Amino acid sequence: MILHILNRPPSSSLVYRDALAAMGEDDRLLLIEDGVLGALTAQIRHFQTIEGRLFALREDLGARGLEGQCDASVQVVDVDGFVTLSEEADKTVSWF
Amino acid sequence: MILHILNRPPSSSLVYRDALAAMGEDDRLLLIEDGVLGALTAQIRHFQTIEGRLFALREDLGARGLEGQCDASVQVVDVDGFVTLSEEADKTVSWF
Amino acid sequence: MPTHAPATGDLLVILRHAPHGSSWLREGLDAALVAAAFGQAVTLLFQGDGVLSLVEGQGPGPLGQKGTAATLDMLAMYDIESLFYDQVALAGFGFAPQQLQLPATGVEAGAIAPLIAGHRLVLTF
Amino acid sequence: MPTHAPATGDLLVILRHAPHGSSWLREGLDAALVAAAFGQAVTLLFQGDGVLSLVEGQGPGPLGQKGTAATLDMLAMYDIESLFYDQVALAGFGFAPQQLQLPATGVEAGAIAPLIAGHRLVLTF
Amino acid sequence: MRYGLLVEGAPYSSQAAHSALRFATALVARGHRLESVFFYHDGVYNAARLAAPPQDEPHLYDAWCSLHAEHGTQLQVCIAAALRRGLLDPREADRHGKSGHSVESPFELTGLGQLVDLGQAVDRLVTFAP
Amino acid sequence: MRYGLLVEGAPYSSQAAHSALRFATALVARGHRLESVFFYHDGVYNAARLAAPPQDEPHLYDAWCSLHAEHGTQLQVCIAAALRRGLLDPREADRHGKSGHSVESPFELTGLGQLVDLGQAVDRLVTFAP
Numbered sequence: 001m002i003l004h005i006l007n008r009p010p011s012s013s014l015v016y017r018d019a020l021a022a023m024g025e026d027d028r029l030l031l032i033e034d035g036v037l038g039a040l041t042a043q044i045r046h047f048q049t050i051e052g053r054l055f056a057l058r059e060d061l062g063a064r065g066l067e068g069q070c071d072a073s074v075q076v077v078d079v080d081g082f083v084t085l086s087e088e089a090d091k092t093v094s095w096f
Numbered sequence: 097m098i099l100h101i102l103n104r105p106p107s108s109s110l111v112y113r114d115a116l117a118a119m120g121e122d123d124r125l126l127l128i129e130d131g132v133l134g135a136l137t138a139q140i141r142h143f144q145t146i147e148g149r150l151f152a153l154r155e156d157l158g159a160r161g162l163e164g165q166c167d168a169s170v171q172v173v174d175v176d177g178f179v180t181l182s183e184e185a186d187k188t189v190s191w192f
Numbered sequence: 193m194p195t196h197a198p199a200t201g202d203l204l205v206i207l208r209h210a211p212h213g214s215s216w217l218r219e220g221l222d223a224a225l226v227a228a229a230f231g232q233a234v235t236l237l238f239q240g241d242g243v244l245s246l247v248e249g250q251g252p253g254p255l256g257q258k259g260t261a262a263t264l265d266m267l268a269m270y271d272i273e274s275l276f277y278d279q280v281a282l283a284g285f286g287f288a289p290q291q292l293q294l295p296a297t298g299v300e301a302g303a304i305a306p307l308i309a310g311h312r313l314v315l316t317f
Numbered sequence: 318m319p320t321h322a323p324a325t326g327d328l329l330v331i332l333r334h335a336p337h338g339s340s341w342l343r344e345g346l347d348a349a350l351v352a353a354a355f356g357q358a359v360t361l362l363f364q365g366d367g368v369l370s371l372v373e374g375q376g377p378g379p380l381g382q383k384g385t386a387a388t389l390d391m392l393a394m395y396d397i398e399s400l401f402y403d404q405v406a407l408a409g410f411g412f413a414p415q416q417l418q419l420p421a422t423g424v425e426a427g428a429i430a431p432l433i434a435g436h437r438l439v440l441t442f
Numbered sequence: 443m444r445y446g447l448l449v450e451g452a453p454y455s456s457q458a459a460h461s462a463l464r465f466a467t468a469l470v471a472r473g474h475r476l477e478s479v480f481f482y483h484d485g486v487y488n489a490a491r492l493a494a495p496p497q498d499e500p501h502l503y504d505a506w507c508s509l510h511a512e513h514g515t516q517l518q519v520c521i522a523a524a525l526r527r528g529l530l531d532p533r534e535a536d537r538h539g540k541s542g543h544s545v546e547s548p549f550e551l552t553g554l555g556q557l558v559d560l561g562q563a564v565d566r567l568v569t570f571a572p
Numbered sequence: 573m574r575y576g577l578l579v580e581g582a583p584y585s586s587q588a589a590h591s592a593l594r595f596a597t598a599l600v601a602r603g604h605r606l607e608s609v610f611f612y613h614d615g616v617y618n619a620a621r622l623a624a625p626p627q628d629e630p631h632l633y634d635a636w637c638s639l640h641a642e643h644g645t646q647l648q649v650c651i652a653a654a655l656r657r658g659l660l661d662p663r664e665a666d667r668h669g670k671s672g673h674s675v676e677s678p679f680e681l682t683g684l685g686q687l688v689d690l691g692q693a694v695d696r697l698v699t700f701a702p
Binding site for chain 4: 018021022023025027091094095096
């Protein structure tokens, strides 16, 4: 399992498409920084193909006042969860 | 007439949509830097709504080896033409 | 309520970036505040990801980064009361106008060009 | 010719940025060259706007900026011969594989995951 | 006409400074006057006096200095953006109790008010962003 | 596990340095070892010794220094990326005939080879980009 990390939102950047195209069947995607905008219910359609493997960083949602709007299908993790995800992965790949 | 200046390509950034949405009927759009990728025939559909008012900077096309692929509907200008466009405009607005 | 923007003034600042991810929003707001302090008539347009600047409930970052919510509360003090936002972008994030932290006017795409035309100088951040 | 990428190695460098507009491409290529000089097996994947790095006829910028075309010619000297590109992206810019300045293998989206899995370290630029 | 430029990209990282310098040269050649270049956001890094680029690349810092020397263009750097990024002139270094400095003449640290003034004073203000 | 971080964003301009510091603290707290932070692209600006951010904001430079002091994490700065951006230690300043310096210990200018080594030495290398 590879952990992909994405810090840009699908509302303004198309890098999420390259990230999704590069993901294997078991890989996970963690949304951080402005990337968490993609975790909103109104934006979640962009990540349909990886349902169940999508994560978002709680601290970054919270600072933006978005925690309540995060889609139920997204697994919200704090920074310790981020570290755990990186432990469980064979490696990480950052997309920006 | 307002000169809008765009330095990101529609292949990776959606800022071009905000630029187009902000353009008045007589406004012009100049593509510079990586923005010139949008002037390629294969990308020109993104700028259909402003046909005849789309410009691209020759130096930036040339450095990337793209001058030959630039769509015929695009008016290619050198940096002097860029200055002229700015003279003719009431003001410039940069999108990035 | 959607409306065609009639605002005119000296400076239009267009804010296209979300809070926290970069310093664009803060630096754009700083420019607006300084211009207002210099007596200019300043209008703000929140466009694209920038509309999220207006959302209620923002806080500091985990290292204590200030964010920009507090700066927004200062706009009125500086007599910056001409605030517009891209209503398509706000809806695209699933927010309703009632969820904004301060009163602003929603505009459709067609209202942005007159806004730009109506100001002597336009800065985008 | 499209193929599923069988390449494995120590380092995969993914280049997603076009030449000239930023230093990402040059800095990514520099990392690849140094890793190769250190004896690592290096693979390059040109993805998205990065495919334009491979196009023939690039030159210096108007101030004399070097660009990266010359660096690409050095890859073979450093034994970096495992070169892949995103064929959908190349076609999206209207280029044919024959127009590339050096031999590289086109890959479909499905071939990128195995490429990433096959390398110990992946750096994106 | 009177022009001003607003540069917001770091040198070498993005093309912004290159584009701005090229545009500056062209507008002066066409007989316009370039009053000032204002550096904001990561553009303030253009003022780093110790920049030592490879000899086969454009020396952007020197190019800005030439622009000032030949055409009297002011090189104004937003002080708030500069301080947090480690760009201090001797006076600010002293004020913050630091030895050494990273910005010097012809670049000048100044407030955002100067950008506002510039916007009022010139006929065209053109932004070059990263 | 042994970790390395690659930081490519300028401080304050993007969230990259903030995210990297936060992640660094968390991984050390979980018992991992953070061998080194390698600064590349605009990340090299994190090494600017004169940084003077407002007092009510995180002092990123000091935070990196604390990371080094408390956990022995190396702070490695790509020398090629640094020189063109005006980040010189005393030795490079001398070599380029410039007075003063902008980088000092615990940050060290080093080659990209150190990034390659780091990638081999650690179990996880995590990139924080702008």
